[in-house]
Amino acid sequence: MSQPSFRTPKGTHDLLPEDQQYMTYIKKAVRHRARQAGYKRIETPIFESKDIFERGIGAHTDIVEKELFMVSSKQKAEDPEYALRPEFTAGICRSFVEHGMQQLPLPVELYAIGPCFRHDRPQKGRYRQFNQFDFEVIGLRDASIDAQLIHVLSKILSDLRILDRLTLQLNNIGTAENRSEYIAALKDYFIGKERNLPDIDRSRLESNPLRLLDSKEEDTQILLKSAPTLSQFLDEDSIAFHETLKEYLDVLEINYVENPGLVRGLDYYTQTVFEYWDNETGAQNAVGGGGRYDPLIELLGGNPTPGIGFACGMERIVWQMKQAGVQAPNKDQIDVFVAQLGPDAKKMCLQLISQLRDLGVHTLGALGEASLKSQMRLADKFGARYTLLLGQMEVKEGTIILRDMVAGKQKQIKIEQAVPLIIKHLGAENLDTYTLKDHMADGVDED
Ligand code: AMP
Secondary structure (H helix, E strand, O other), rough: OOOOOOOOOOOOOOOOHHHHHHHHHHHHHHHHHHOOOEEEEOOOOEEEEEHHHHHHHHOHHHHOOOOOEEEEOOOOOOOOOOEEEEOOOOHHHHHHHHHHHHHOOEEEEEEEEEEEEEOOOEOEEEEEEEEEEEEEEEEEOHHHHHHHHHHHHHHHHHOOOOHEEEEEEEEOOOOOHEEEEEEEEHHHHHOOOOHOOOHHHHHHHHHHHHOOOOOOOOHHHHHHHOOOOOHHOOHHHHHHHHHHHHHHHHHOOOOOOOOOOOOOOOOOOOOOEEEEEOOOEEEOOOOOEEEOOHHHHHHOOOOOEEEEEEEEHHHHHHHHHHHHOOOOOOOOOOOOOEEOOOHHHHHHHHHHHHHHOOOOOEEEEEEOOOOOEEEEEEEEOOOOOOOEEOOOOHHHEEEEEEEEEOOOOEEEEHHHHHHHHHHHHOHHHOOOOOOOOHHEEEOOOOO
């Protein structure tokens, strides 16, 4: 076979039909838990003004400094620069301000599902285009909000049967003032020790010193052992907030471990930060994470409004589910394959297929000119549960052959019996019926 000339861009992948069942299953769990807790779905553009990410996430974070995918549509000098969203929070907060959502009953609870883009070095579990689901609660600052948000996340992970493979890491990183005092102390501590830092962390010490705390460099971690810790710089309010949050997590029976090194890469976080880590591999390939971002809305031009949110990587969840042996239900099975021969049979088949589909039976029909034998082989390849065969003889006699593909048995029946018999065999509860009314009651679409 010749090599295809075009391939997916580096760090991206096709989500083929066989991968969709996992994605659909995750989205179902997300929508279900979101609805239970009063979250409403929001969709923001896949690209936004670059400034939103610079202000919201921070100009010196890896995500903005190195990983933004720019969208080149700049035709005039005054046109804004756009970037593909590397995460949801900044765009959702922009939307909150733009649509005056502070007038709504607070807190405003929003969720989103969709692709995000980071120009990272691709490796296992790290892609340039990946899917996230994201939850945000905007408008209230209370530890019970933090606890409830984490609770929703833990419920989703539990529904997907991967919670016991993960550990919730929890920290409080205080206010911006706490952190700037701490950063000054950290810089003081490193005076004269810079030479011992790996290059990457030496430059972080200048641009974003907090990133040293979750550095993966061994030399840095050794030096940090005797460095001042962020927890020594927390104000009373942050300490009390954290203690209350832990009490609420206990009430909700949510397990966690305290992780003083967890800072998260983004500038906008204040106080609560958390991540779900794989029990074995830890920080690498975290499944999801989030935190409180009380200054963010104001940074984006709104009135001061507190908020908290989290995002999870769906590809990483799929990986966890596969590791855990969780089967996502596949609803794409073919119930009936209709095989036919001759022009009259073909017309009757078209009607029969349409009738079966309307009743919720997954039906395929071979409408080509192949022999009945090769159509039967095709039915087998499609994995059809039953086949209906209609040849010229049968049309004349007003009959049809119903074949049970699993039992390998067949019988000739009256054509009028075909539909009721199929329904009886499949069971009314297994029919895939779909009405617009159900759809509207659901309130959200299926993607
Ligand atoms: P973050 O806010 O950066 O911690 O991202 C939230 C979640 O998105 C992470 O815990 C991952 O599950 C997922 N994620 C982030 N970056 C990537 C990536 N490059 N590829 C795949 N998943 C990612």
